[in-house]
Amino acid sequence: EPEVTQTPSHQVTQMGQEVILRCVPISNHLYFYWYRQILGQKVEFLVSFYNNEISEKSEIFDDQFSVERPDGSNFTLKIRSTKLEDSAMYFCASSLTAGNVDTQYFGPGTRLTVL
Amino acid sequence: DQQVKQNSPSLSVQEGRISILNCDYTNSMFDYFLWYKKYPAEGPTFLISISSIKDKNEDGRFTVFLNKSAKHLSLHIVPSQPGDSAVYFCAASGRNSGNTPLVFGKGTRLSVIA
Numbered sequence: 001e002p003e004v005t006q007t008p009s010h011q012v013t014q015m016g017q018e019v020i021l022r023c024v025p026i027s028n029h030l031y032f033y034w035y036r037q038i039l040g041q042k043v044e045f046l047v048s049f050y051n052n053e054i055s056e057k058s059e060i061f062d063d064q065f066s067v068e069r070p071d072g073s074n075f076t077l078k079i080r081s082t083k084l085e086d087s088a089m090y091f092c093a094s095s096l097t098a099g100n101v102d103t104q105y106f107g108p109g110t111r112l113t114v115l
Numbered sequence: 116d117q118q119v120k121q122n123s124p125s126l127s128v129q130e131g132r133i134s135i136l137n138c139d140y141t142n143s144m145f146d147y148f149l150w151y152k153k154y155p156a157e158g159p160t161f162l163i164s165i166s167s168i169k170d171k172n173e174d175g176r177f178t179v180f181l182n183k184s185a186k187h188l189s190l191h192i193v194p195s196q197p198g199d200s201a202v203y204f205c206a207a208s209g210r211n212s213g214n215t216p217l218v219f220g221k222g223t224r225l226s227v228i229a
Contacts, residue, residue, distance in 0.1 A: 004158070033216070043159065043204065045216035056216060091158050103149065104217060106158035 002026040004107035006092050012113045013082055021077045021110045023092030032075045033093040033104060034067065036060070043091065049075065082114045118142045119207050121220035130229045134192040138205030138220055141186065145207040149217065150179060150190045153202045162203075163190070195227045 005024045013019050025032050034046040047057040049067050066078045075094075079086055089111050093104040120139045128134045138148075146167035151159035165172040165179045165188065172179050178191045192199055202224045206217040 006158075035217075035219075042221040043206075043217075043219040045218070048216055058216070093158075103161050103164060105161060106151070108156070108158045 002028075004092055004094055004105055006090075006107040006110050008110060009108065010111045010113070012115065015084055015114055016081050019079050019082055019112060021079075021090050021092075021112070023075045023077070023107055024073050025075055025092065025094030026096075026105060027073070029094035029096050029105075031055075031095045031097065031104075032067075032069070033095075034077045035091045035093060035106075036088040037091065037109075038085075038088040046077070046090075079112075082112075084114050087112055087114045117220075118145075119205055119218050119220040121203075121205055121223050123223050124221070125224040125226070127226045127228060128195045130197055130227055131194045134190075134195045134199065134225055134227065136190040136192075136203050136205075136223050136225065138188050138190075139186055140188075140207050142207070142209060142218075143186070144209035145218070147208045148179070148181060148188050149206045149208075150177075151204045151206060151219075152199075153204060153222070159204055192225075195225075197227050197229050200225055200227045 007022045032049045035043050037043045045058050047061045048055040064080045068076050089109040091109045092107040095104045118141050149164040150162040152162050153159045163174050163177045163179050165181050170181050181188045202222040204222045205220040208217050
């Protein structure tokens, strides 16, 4: 069964460093998302992406964050200068279509630890 | 601002009995609802969904009920099995153009006791 994959599974970085989290969505999906879950809190939407541009983003997704689809398979989330409060699980998701009746499938997550 | 609320952080059920997980929402623009299951160190796994035009959707042991007037949905698992032990997230999305981000509840940890 097709699945969303994410690398690395765990990333440790120093405050102020740049990190890139990588995702390979399900191959025929066209819509891509990043969510995060701070320990003990709920899963929160960061950004959605379609046709090589951001469709929607939350207040969390400030200028420190960017997303890119550098080739036909990868979807990346970059944090330019990490802060302690960026420590969280980051989940990538993809869906075949847009709209509110399609299912988003999640990857296993990358645990980001900022020291 | 909790638009999706799961008021029970945990639930314990005996194997073979029914598990009922509840979810309330406040945003009347939500019209598609999903349940995800999450094991430790894994991403949320889609379980079942329901559109607002329905009040019930069933898939094997899992049934989701939607009460639009009460802005309440529930997930029934029957019979419950030890492998169902996980955190269950309720999620909702609304009538936006383009991509629709999911709004999640905080989750309910279900423990099925053998």
